[in-house]
Each structure stands twice: as structure tokens, then as C-alpha cells.
Amino acid sequence: MNEYELGTIVSGSLSQGFLMRINPQYDVEELKSGRFVSIQGAHTTFFSLLTDIRLDPIPNYTTFAYPERKSIAHEVIQAIACSAHATIRPLIALTHDKQITPVKSIPKHFAPVLPATNQDIAYIFGSEHQTPGKVFAIGKPLDMHADVCIDLEKFTERSSGVFGKTGTGKTFITRLLLAGLLKHQRATCLIFDMHSEYGLQARNENSNAPFVKGLKTLFPAQSAIFSLDPQATRRRGGNPDICLTIPLQSISVGDILALSTELNLHPTACEAAYLLAARYKKDWLIQLLDRGNQAAELAQEIGAHAESIAALYRKLRIIERFPFFTRSNQGLQSPIQTLMEHLERDLSVIIEFGTYSSTFCYLLLANIITRRIHAQYIEKTEQFLASQHPEDEPKKLLIVIEEAHKFLNPAAAQQTIFGTIAREMRKYYVSLMIVDQRPSGIDPEILSQIGTKFIAQLHDEKDISAVLCGIAGAQELKTVLATLSSKQQALVLGHAITTPIVIETRRYDENFYATLAHTADAKKINQLF
Numbered sequence: 001m002n003e004y005e006l007g008t009i010v011s012g013s014l015s016q017g018f019l020m021r022i023n024p025q026y027d028v029e030e031l032k033s034g035r036f037v038s039i040q041g042a043h044t045t046f047f048s049l050l051t052d053i054r055l056d057p058i059p060n061y062t063t064f065a066y067p068e069r070k071s072i073a074h075e076v077i078q079a080i081a082c083s084a085h086a087t088i089r090p091l092i093a094l095t096h097d098k099q100i101t102p103v104k105s106i107p108k109h110f111a112p113v114l115p116a117t118n119q120d121i122a123y124i125f126g127s128e129h130q131t132p133g134k135v136f137a138i139g140k141p142l143d144m145h146a147d148v149c150i151d152l153e154k155f156t157e158r159s160s161g162v163f164g165k166t167g168t169g170k171t172f173i174t175r176l177l178l179a180g181l182l183k184h185q186r187a188t189c190l191i192f193d194m195h196s197e198y199g200l201q202a203r204n205e206n207s208n209a210p211f212v213k214g215l216k217t218l219f220p221a222q223s224a225i226f227s228l229d230p231q232a233t234r235r236r237g238g239n240p241d242i243c244l245t246i247p248l249q250s251i252s253v254g255d256i257l258a259l260s261t262e263l264n265l266h267p268t269a270c271e272a273a274y275l276l277a278a279r280y281k282k283d284w285l286i287q288l289l290d291r292g293n294q295a296a297e298l299a300q301e302i303g304a305h306a307e308s309i310a311a312l313y314r315k316l317r318i319i320e321r322f323p324f325f326t327r328s329n330q331g332l333q334s335p336i337q338t339l340m341e342h343l344e345r346d347l348s349v350i351i352e353f354g355t356y357s358s359t360f361c362y363l364l365l366a367n368i369i370t371r372r373i374h375a376q377y378i379e380k381t382e383q384f385l386a387s388q389h390p391e392d393e394p395k396k397l398l399i400v401i402e403e404a405h406k407f408l409n410p411a412a413a414q415q416t417i418f419g420t421i422a423r424e425m426r427k428y429y430v431s432l433m434i435v436d437q438r439p440s441g442i443d444p445e446i447l448s449q450i451g452t453k454f455i456a457q458l459h460d461e462k463d464i465s466a467v468l469c470g471i472a473g474a475q476e477l478k479t480v481l482a483t484l485s486s487k488q489q490a491l492v493l494g495h496a497i498t499t500p501i502v503i504e505t506r507r508y509d510e511n512f513y514a515t516l517a518h519t520a521d522a523k524k525i526n527q528l529f
């Protein structure tokens with residue numbers, strides 16, 4: 001047996017995967033779950049994921065005296081009586097005429113299993129050098145130095161998700177992907193930046209470089225910061241492009257109903273909100289806030305129960321505490337309109353929440369803004385379908401939300417605009433990128449619509465099952481997920497990647513920033529000639 005061979009196939013099936021006897025010369029401790037390997041069939045190479053490793057029991061081990069370690073007897077017993085096996089899940093096949101196809105056949109007994117090579121990885125996942133702008137490197141396979149790339153076009157075609165426990169690198173992966181999209185101008189991004197981590201510099205837990213650059217710092221001409229808390233943005237050394245204010249008149253009853261779980265709103269309070277809106281139209285909330293403490297009078301005016309009005313007032317009074325909600329009727333849509341204009345001009349927008357990072361603010365703002373985007377993109381798409389002029393085709397928009405289960409839990413997904421976007425907006429050029437620690441909290445129907453998933457370490461069984469629901473070979477992938485490191489490793493699978501693979505995430509550091517500068521320079525040079 002070749003010393004580079006990891007082992008040979010001894011049994012298995014198309015549905016259950018294969019069993020590889022590990023090469024006795026190979027140091028079993030070097031073999032890791034999640035490793036990408038190739039089974040060398042006679043005509044086909046089967047690229048596969050190593051999902052589990054086991055030591056077989058030593059036959060009649062009680063009859064062996066324990067030989068001294070490193071003695072000849074020890075080595076002999078190890079060679080003749082000890083064996084180890086690994087389970088391997090075939091993922092894709094490379095035929096003899098170099099076609100990548102789904103796995104529909106199996107290799108013969110004793111087919112050798114080798115580590116995948118750097119050329120294999122480039123062939124399967126593409127390479128930034130060979131097709132610049134088409135693919136984007138997101139990391140390296142375990143124990144390898146080759147780049148694993150995703151297809152950027154496919155990535156923006158459907159919604160995507162980044163999942164993992166706290167501190168596993170979700171925000172870093174998201175920032176990396178967004179930088180890739182901006183670098184290659186594949187989508188305009190709207191980021192609801194709850195913890196102010198995407199725009200300017202953000203904290204890095206690595207003490208050698210305590211801060212990393214944000215997207216506004218890296219792409220100043222392609223992005224803008226809209227801040228709800230301009231002082232907080234300035235404290236962190238930046239200047240917001242726009243101070244975002246929201247007129248109370250632009251909050252609809254639907255926006256409030258989307259928060260009914262968060263606010264614990266009773267259905268009668270919701271009815272009272274509708275009655276107020278029927279009577280006072282856009283001023284319904286101002287009327288409630290101004291006159292809610294005389295609930296009986298207001299209730300009589302609109303034909304509602306005084307208790308319902310009082311309850312609604314108690315829950316919504318909190319709105320007055322936030323300085324970014326304004327009463328001015330002038331330029332009613334203006335800040336949101338400015339935001340829309342930015343997106344229209346292909347400028348990505350980062351909405352910083354600063355100190356107003358409560359779930360209430362986050363959900364309310366994200367709903368108000370996204371509802372408008374929804375309406376606008378439907379209109380734009382219809383215009384394009386009518387005119388069929390390429391210049392009317394809307395640019396793809398990617399909306400990034402953290403703590404996605406708050407928007408997309410089974411109850412909220414029916415009420416918030418995000419459920420609709422995840423389900424159907426692909427046709428209207430809008431997709432979601434959801435970042436979450438608790439995927440089990442997300443409506444399973446929405447999870448099943450997610451095109452590309454980045455799954456970092458998750459411990460809760462419910463979260464693991466939710467995120468792998470409906471995926472072929474989920475059982476083996478569970479074992480792989482359970483063995484991921486707690487940082488900077490992820491299982492990537494879905495629409496934008498040729499086949500599921502475990503990666504060490506690309507480092508988001510000075511070297512990465514340098515690759516961005518290169519493209520900017522290369523573009524300038526291209527423009528010159």
C-alpha cells in the first residue's frame with residue numbers, strides 16, 4: 001500500500017456511504033473527521049467527506065500480554081491484530097471525461113482512498129485566479145492549503161444563512177462574504193447592524209490585532225453608514241453618512257403587529273390599532289401617544305374598548321423614548337427615501353443601531369424599512385418585465401439580519417415581511433442573509449428555502465437537526481458538525497458550493513484587506529487602458 005494512501009474501501013453502499021480500512025502505516029491520529037478525500041475508482045473519482053473514525057476491537061485481546069510500548073512485540077501485534085476504520089460519505093463524482101456529476105455508482109472493493117489534492121479542490125470548487133470575479137475563496141479544507149470557493153452568482157440567487165454558537169465566527173464569515181460581494185460588485189447590501197460591527201472597525205478577540213476593518217473602511221465609495229445613534233458612531237471614530245430618523249407617521253399597524261410576540265400584544269389591542277388607523281390614517285400612532293392617557297375618550301371616538309386602547313398605549317409609549325422617531329410631518333418619507341436612493345445608486349447601506357440595540361428597536365426598524373423595499377422591488381421588477389430593457393433590470397439586493405429567529409420564528413414569519421422575502425422575493429431580486437445562533441427557532445419552512453448554509457459549531461441537538469433538516473446524509477454530517485472547532489471552522493453546503501465541505505474560514509485580516517486593494521488597483525489600471 002502506498003504510504004500516502006489513507007486506506008482502502010472494504011464495504012459500503014450508495015445510500016449509507018463506505019467503510020475504509022485505514023492504512024496501518026498511516027498515523028490514525030492524523031486523520032480528522034471532516035477531511036475531504038478521494039476514492040480512486042477504476043473510471044471515476046468519488047470525492048467524499050470523512051465522517052467518523054473508529055478503532056476495531058482487538059480479537060481475543062485478553063490472550064495478549066500487554067507488550068512493552070515501542071517494543072517489537074508491540075509493533076507486531078499492532079500490525080497483525082489491530083485495525084481502524086473510517087466512514088466516508090461520497091459527495092460528488094468526477095468521471096474519466098472530467099465531468100462533475102452526482103454520485104450514482106460505487107467503487108470496487110479495495111479502491112484506494114487518497115487525500116484530495118490542491119488541484120482536485122481547484123477543479124471542484126473553482127479558483128479565483130482562473131475565473132476572477134466569478135468565485136470567491138471562503139476558506140481552506142481541513143489540513144490543506146487550497147482555496148475553497150463559492151460561486152458568487154449562485155450565492156445571490158437565493159437566501160443564505162450563517163449559523164453557529166456565540167463566538168464561533170458568524171459575524172466574521174458574514175463580513176467576509178459581504179466584502180467578497182462588494183469587491184466583485186455582485187449585489188447591493190443592506191445590513192441591519194445591531195451591534196455596530198460591519199461599518200467601521202470592529203472588535204477582534206485576537207489580542208495581536210484587537211480591531212478589524214469594517215466594510216465602510218474597506219469600501220468607502222461603495223457603502224454608506226446610516227446611524228440611528230450618530231453620537232455612538234462618532235465615539236467610535238467615524239462619521240455617519242446619514243443620521244437616520246423615522247417619522248412616526250411612517251409606522252404602520254402592520255409594523256406593530258409584527259412585534260406582537262415581542263410586545264406581548266393581546267389581539268384586542270391589535271384590533272384597537274386597526275380602528276385608530278381607520279380613523280386617523282398615518283397619524284394613528286401620534287394620536288395614540290398624545291391621547292392614550294385619556295383612553296376612554298379616544299376609545300369612544302373610534303368605537304374601541306377603553307381597556308384595549310389603554311393596553312396598546314402602555315405597550316407603545318416606549319417609542320417616545322427613542323430620539324430617532326420624529327413627529328415632523330415634513331419630508332415624511334425623506335430619510336427612508338434617501339436610503340432607497342442609495343440602494344438605487346448601488347451603494348450598500350449599513351444601518352448602525354448604536355446604543356439602541358434592543359430587540360424592539362431592531363425588529364421595528366428592520367420591518368419598517370424592509371416593507372418599503374419589498375414594495376419598491378416588486379414595482380421595479382414589474383417595470384422590468386414590462387419594458388424588458390436590460391437597463392431596467394433591478395440590481396440584486398441582499399438584506400442581512402442578525403438574530404434571525406426573532407423575525408422568522410413560526411409565528412413572526414407569518415407576520416413580518418421577512419417571511420415573505422425568504423419565501424418568494426428571489427423572483428424580485430431580493431434575498432436574505434440570516435445570521436443566527438438558534439436555527440431551531442426559525443420556521444422550518446423558511447429554513448428549507450435557504451440556499452447556501454455556513455454552519456459553525458452548534459451544540460444543541462435541536463439546532464443541529466433544524467439546520468440539517470432535509471439534507472442528504474444529515475446523520476453523518478451531524479457527526480462532522482459535532483467535531484468542529486469552536487472558532488473559525490464551518491461546514492458549508494448548498495446552492496453556491498459544488499459539494500458540502502468543512503473549511504477553516506478564510507482569515508479576515510491584513511492579508512485579506514490587501515487582496516481587496518489589489519482588485520481596486522487592477523480595476524483602475526483596466527480603466528486607464
Ligand SMILES: Nc1ncnc2c1ncn2[C@@H]1O[C@H](COP(=O)(O)OP(=O)(O)OP(=O)(O)O)[C@@H](O)[C@H]1O
Pocket residue numbers: 164165166167168169170171172173176203204205206437487488505506507508509
Ligand atoms: N475568519 C476569521 N478571521 C479572523 N478571526 C476570526 C475569524 N472567524 C472568527 N475569528 C475570531 O473569532 C472571534 C469571534 O468571532 P465572531 O465575533 O464572528 O463570533 P460570532 O459567532 O459572531 O459571535 P456572537 O454570536 O457572540 O456574535 C473573533 O473576534 C475573531 O477573533
Ligand SMILES: [Mg+2]
Pocket residue numbers: 170171172
Ligand atoms: Mg456576531
